[in-house]
Amino acid sequence: MPGSSRDPLAGKLPVTLVTGFLGSGKTTLVSKLVRHPAMNRVAVVINELGEIGIDHDLVAMSTENIALLANGCVCCSVRTDLQETLRDLFARRRAGEVADFDRVIIETTGLADPAPVVQTLLADALVCAHFRLDGLVTLVDAVNGAQQLLEHAEPAKQIALADRVFLTKSDIAPPEAVEELRAAIAQINPGAEARLVLHGEVDPQALTGLGLASARAGEATLRFLGAPLQGEGTGGEKRLGRLHDGSIRTLALHFDTPFTWDSFSAALELLTTLRGPDLLRVKGIVNVEGQPVVVQGVQHIFHPPVTLDRWPGADRRTRLVFITRRIEAATIRDLLEAVARAAPP
């Protein structure tokens, strides 16, 4: 049985990850955000390609705590960079060398696959000692988003991993284009509830509190787990639109029979071994012999499971959301049901 009596998430600094394709409005949003009174104790980490000075100067005007990742491109090598940058920020904060901060925003390069960054925040022991992922926000440009979804792989993946999507530039996009993009986003990740944001004007609350903050959580856990878990069926079975080929789908699965931790983790291990790259994001609440255990992961990397103090609500079923690439709901359901049956009583 995972977990301990200590709250494993308490006291950790929340980290918000801002992604979005090139020119989608990330810097506009982050530089407005850090000027908001509610965000005056924030450190910003920027990762970008080329022209490093520009965005840096822009955001640096409004916050003293800014760190640039040396690596221009977020790929697997970013893990060490990010780990070092966050540890360094934490050490400087403790030594009083930077203004005290209680939140970190990471702005990634537009061409990035956010998966390695999320994995670092979920599972890197050194990073997770002091930080926790509070949410991943993806910006989609209403003018160019459709073309970007058709031509590149990153935008769909950025949407798939998101806790929330902000649709920018709807002031200069035809309303039909905005609606078409909304539909495409909903097909990929119905839990991310795309919201319109103009010129980076957003209430900081829209980006915060999206992650799991405490093992003593109730309602907040349900919010973190998201809309697909409250509903029935699989989002992927909706009608597919022109902008998205349906290869990335959200599968919301429910299981009535409790699992043992060994049976559940064996199934996840098998799934990640066989289909890790296609398990874009997994999150949910598992009934482990009656106890609620929250799991979340990206591809083959999972956050240590968190045993909650109590069930958030009356529903005691295992509820899991898998955002996958070309995996059928039945494949995952059959595997999990088989291990549940195979476990010793």
Ligand SMILES: Nc1nc2c(ncn2[C@@H]2O[C@H](COP(=O)(O)OP(=O)(O)OP(=O)(O)O)[C@@H](O)[C@H]2O)c(=O)[nH]1
């Ligand atoms: N009309 C309009 N323009 C916007 C909006 N949001 C951002 N922009 C503009 O879009 C351009 C790109 O915005 P940035 O914030 O630099 O985008 P970015 O995602 O940081 O770009 P990269 O760093 O290149 O990936 C800028 O000229 C912004 O002023 C919006 O809601 N409406």
